[in-house]
Amino acid sequence: MADDRTEKTIEKYRNYKAQDEAKIEQEFLKGTKNENLGVYCDIFSAKSGVDGQDGGIVTALLVKGIKEGIFDLAIVVQRKEGYNAEAVVAENVNDVMAARGTKYLRVRVTPKLRELVDQGKKKIAIVCTPCEVRAARKIQQTLKRNSSNQEVTILGLFCFEAFNGAKLKEEIKTRLGVDIDKAEKTQIRKGKFIMHLKGKEYSCKVRDLGKAVEKGCHYCDDFSAQLADISVGSVGSQSGYSTVIVRSEAGKKLLENLDIAKEDAEKEEIIKLSRLKKQRAEKSFVSRLQSTTTKNQKRIDIT
Numbered sequence: 001m002a003d004d005r006t007e008k009t010i011e012k013y014r015n016y017k018a019q020d021e022a023k024i025e026q027e028f029l030k031g032t033k034n035e036n037l038g039v040y041c042d043i044f045s046a047k048s049g050v051d052g053q054d055g056g057i058v059t060a061l062l063v064k065g066i067k068e069g070i071f072d073l074a075i076v077v078q079r080k081e082g083y084n085a086e087a088v089v090a091e092n093v094n095d096v097m098a099a100r101g102t103k104y105l106r107v108r109v110t111p112k113l114r115e116l117v118d119q120g121k122k123k124i125a126i127v128c129t130p131c132e133v134r135a136a137r138k139i140q141q142t143l144k145r146n147s148s149n150q151e152v153t154i155l156g157l158f159c160f161e162a163f164n165g166a167k168l169k170e171e172i173k174t175r176l177g178v179d180i181d182k183a184e185k186t187q188i189r190k191g192k193f194i195m196h197l198k199g200k201e202y203s204c205k206v207r208d209l210g211k212a213v214e215k216g217c218h219y220c221d222d223f224s225a226q227l228a229d230i231s232v233g234s235v236g237s238q239s240g241y242s243t244v245i246v247r248s249e250a251g252k253k254l255l256e257n258l259d260i261a262k263e264d265a266e267k268e269e270i271i272k273l274s275r276l277k278k279q280r281a282e283k284s285f286v287s288r289l290q291s292t293t294t295k296n297q298k299r300i301d302i303t
């Protein structure tokens, strides 16, 4: 239970965040607002012809966007040596294809967006986790305020949590006896972390990898990238398909005539995960505030 002071601080933070989000929604999004899914105008499950992480939808959208000149460049995340990753600028279809697949790491992509904006690039797409979507929208708000003609399209990924690369390597070695640096593909599905290596599959429960989760993720309350133009994830779809949430005119335009097979998505699954993530964030926030208050109290008692 939170005490009065903690409750007040949380309330203040909630109000500030709600106002901030409402502004972004008003400026960039279009559709009906759902408490757990955010603003959206369409939601479905889909599979493209691309062999991606799930339905290859993100890559298919980027390829289409580049081919049709909807954007000139895309900021994607590419695997580096071992199980590390970095944000890179894809200038053509080959670059986009080379970045397929999820790297379950927290990668800061918005510094690259700032660089491209500073270079005067006109039409930029960016793929990011919900935390980075928010940062990308801030940059876009500044562009809008300055009446810039630079356009940014934001493709958000569902995200429950990300791992610290070094800690994940250690945990996987201990639990599965293999080196994640050599993994050909990693996947999280139905509560399991799955690693593909030389034709074999190794897996453990995601919950057993708790020690490797980035600390900041415990305070994060957005699962489905609620401020993106299009959000894509695996939850809500059968294996080999992606769940797609369309949230803006820019998102709608990008999806037009995309060659995909469509099905209904299981909305309830996304709602369940979204609620769970919000509850975890709230709990972490309360316990952090309470421990800070106790520490400060102790300091006052000593002096």
Ligand SMILES: Cc1cc2nc3c(=O)[nH]c(=O)nc-3n(C[C@H](O)[C@H](O)[C@H](O)COP(=O)(O)OP(=O)(O)OC[C@H]3O[C@@H](n4cnc5c(N)ncnc54)[C@H](O)[C@@H]3O)c2cc1C
Pocket (backbone or CB within 6 Å): 050, 051, 052, 053, 054, 055, 056, 057, 058, 059, 060, 075, 076, 077, 078, 085, 099, 100, 101, 102, 103, 104, 105, 106, 107, 109, 127, 128, 129, 157, 158, 159, 160, 161, 162, 163, 188, 232, 233, 234, 235, 242, 243
């Ligand atoms: C850290 C993380 C956690 C996730 N957790 C969940 C989850 O809990 N539930 C769920 O349903 N979905 C989750 N996803 C999303 C899911 O794994 C797929 O990325 C999504 O379904 C898109 O699939 P696709 O086949 O369309 O992707 P693809 O067509 O294969 O394209 C993937 C795109 O994602 C980009 N990318 C890869 N890693 C990162 C990264 N770390 N940061 C930013 N961009 C990246 C690549 O550059 C590529 O453009 C997570 C993604 C990330 C990055």
Ligand code: SF4
Pocket (backbone or CB within 6 Å): 105, 106, 129, 130, 131, 132, 159, 160, 161, 162, 214, 216, 217, 218, 220, 221, 222
């Ligand atoms: S859980 Fe939140 S903070 Fe962590 S990587 Fe995902 S979106 Fe970012």
